[in-house]
Amino acid sequence: xxxxxxxxxxxxxxxxxxxxxxPSALAQKAGLDPTSFNKxxxxxxxxxxxxxxxxxxxxxxxxxxxxxxDFMMLAGDKITQPLSSTGLPLIxxxxxxxxxxxxxxxxxxxxxxxxxxxxxxxxxxxxxxLEMTTETYDPVYPKGSLLLIDPQxxxxxxxxxxxxxxxxxxxxxxxxGKTNEILDLKTLTTERTLLxxxxxxxxxxxxxxxxxQ
Amino acid sequence: xxxxxxxxxxxxxxxxxxxxxxPSALAQKAGLDPTSFNKxxxxxxxxxxxxxxxxxxxxxxxxxxxxxxDFMMLAGDKITQPLSSTGLPLIxxxxxxxxxxxxxxxxxxxxxxxxxxxxxxxxxxxxxxLEMTTETYDPVYPKGSLLLIDPQxxxxxxxxxxxxxxxxxxxxxxxxGKTNEILDLKTLTTERTLLxxxxxxxxxxxxxxxxxQ
DNA sequence: TTTTGTATAGGATTATTTTCCTTTAATGTC
DNA sequence: GACATTAAAGGAAAATAATCCTATACAAAA
Numbered sequence: 376x377x378x379x380x381x382x383x384x385x386x387x388x389x390x391x392x393x394x395x396x397x398p399s400a401l402a403q404k405a406g407l408d409p410t411s412f413n414k415x416x417x418x419x420x421x422x423x424x425x426x427x428x429x430x431x432x433x434x435x436x437x438x439x440x441x442x443x444x445d446f447m448m449l450a451g452d453k454i455t456q457p458l459s460s461t462g463l464p465l466i467x468x469x470x471x472x473x474x475x476x477x478x479x480x481x482x483x484x485x486x487x488x489x490x491x492x493x494x495x496x497x498x499x500x501x502x503x504x505l506e507m508t509t510e511t512y513d514p515v516y517p518k519g520s521l522l523l524i525d526p527q528x529x530x531x532x533x534x535x536x537x538x539x540x541x542x543x544x545x546x547x548x549x550x551x552g553k554t555n556e557i558l559d560l561k562t563l564t565t566e567r568t569l570l571x572x573x574x575x576x577x578x579x580x581x582x583x584x585x586x587x588q
Numbered sequence: 589x590x591x592x593x594x595x596x597x598x599x600x601x602x603x604x605x606x607x608x609x610x611p612s613a614l615a616q617k618a619g620l621d622p623t624s625f626n627k628x629x630x631x632x633x634x635x636x637x638x639x640x641x642x643x644x645x646x647x648x649x650x651x652x653x654x655x656x657x658d659f660m661m662l663a664g665d666k667i668t669q670p671l672s673s674t675g676l677p678l679i680x681x682x683x684x685x686x687x688x689x690x691x692x693x694x695x696x697x698x699x700x701x702x703x704x705x706x707x708x709x710x711x712x713x714x715x716x717x718l719e720m721t722t723e724t725y726d727p728v729y730p731k732g733s734l735l736l737i738d739p740q741x742x743x744x745x746x747x748x749x750x751x752x753x754x755x756x757x758x759x760x761x762x763x764x765g766k767t768n769e770i771l772d773l774k775t776l777t778t779e780r781t782l783l784x785x786x787x788x789x790x791x792x793x794x795x796x797x798x799x800x801q
Numbered sequence: 802t803t804t805t806g807t808a809t810a811g812g813a814t815t816a817t818t819t820t821c822c823t824t825t826a827a828t829g830t831c
Numbered sequence: 832g833a834c835a836t837t838a839a840a841g842g843a844a845a846a847t848a849a850t851c852c853t854a855t856a857c858a859a860a861a
Contacts, residue, residue, distance in 0.1 A: 416819095467718075
């Protein structure tokens with residue numbers, strides 16, 4: 376992902392909005408002239424686009440305690456972006472040739488022509504982490520592991536979800552389905568208990584995306 | 589992390605080196621004047637530092653198929669950086685008050701004063717992904733899930749690891765310990781089989797860091 | 802050693818961005 | 832509605848970045 380002209384200005388506008396400022400006030404906060412970010416100054420009379428210098432952007436980010444990465448998130452129209460153009464090598468567990476792909480140190484030989492996936496990275500609004508502090512969900516979610524929870528991802532059958540009851544426990548399990556009033560869940564405890572939960576008693580449901588080991 | 593003057597120029601130099609180019613050749617590749625990135629032009633005669641415009645940097649990154657994030661990695665003096673100054677909210681599973689922290693949509697209320705962790709993001713040399721294509725390791729590593737493997741992380745007791753045999757299968761399990769000749773592993777199949785593997789028959793061992801759900 | 806091409810220093814010029822300034826528009830308070 | 836303040840449009844001037852050009856240095860090939 377590069378930062379295009381449009382994205383830069385979107386980032387500026389979104390950053391100002393996030394801080395509850397106008398573009399004019401944001402510029403001032405950064406020690407710049409208040410007219411710096413006027414929409415009227417983003418293109419010249421000849422249509423030539425005005426970019427920003429890295430120095431100017433640096434001043435803005437420093438004044439608002441915003442990292443470059445935060446800025447990129449604000450600038451992008453998609454939150455989840457690949458981290459690297461080169462991606463992450465992907466190995467198939469059932470590939471009978473896979474032992475030939477590695478050297479002695481479990482490092483993939485660079486010349487190997489394997490598939491790639493985008494680096495998984497987690498820049499989603501509202502995302503939070505859940506630290507397991509019980510052995511109830513060993514070995515699937517061992518004590519001490521971190522679960523990354525996304526409240527906004529759509530939930531489909533067989534997805535793993537966290538369910539917070541209005542009164543009572545938080546449950547972790549596999550989503551089996553739902554009706555108007557009931558949510559069916561197979562817990563990920565050792566017992567794999569099947570539960571039918573009344574939606575009226577559920578505070579929220581969210582998708583589990585990743586688990587640390 | 590903001591991008592300081594020094595980091596920008598370090599990023600340019602490191603990017604050129606990565607692509608096997610001189611700064612001069614990199615500028616040319618980006619359609620800029622070959623003298624653009626001369627060290628002699630990074631400061632004026634009065635000592636005034638010369639920054640780059642976002643437009644120029646954009647041209648360089650586009651010409652070398654480099655993402656902004658890649659550039660930031662090259663610009664920084666550390667490979668692993670926190671990804672956001674604000675971090676990821678961390679919730680404790682056993683916290684009896686946790687249901688009060690969320691709104692109806694499983695989103696954390698912003699005013700809540702909860703702990704934070706660095707965004708877990710994975711930009712480590714040598715890292716690769718393993719896609720599960722068998723049900724042998726359900727429900728811990730369900731079919732279709734991705735395992736993120738780091739060949740360089742130190743392995744301690746109870747860490748989850750992938751073991752590739754010289755001849756034979758890849759095994760996934762919990763590291764129990766080792767002697768000079770033997771590695772003890774508790775597999776993460778349903779049976780939780782205990783294995784004592786001869787090191788001489790092991791091609792490699794690597795740490796499992798994260799699992800998708 | 803000579804030749805050729807690239808890399809780099811450095812000055813002058815041009816183009817672009819930022820600042821300064823003025824005016825108009827929008828918003829909030831009394 | 833009147834007034835004050837901020838926001839935004841827009842022009843001119845100043846500052847900065849990029850380009851053009853020349854010369855020197857360096858590296859590789861013949």
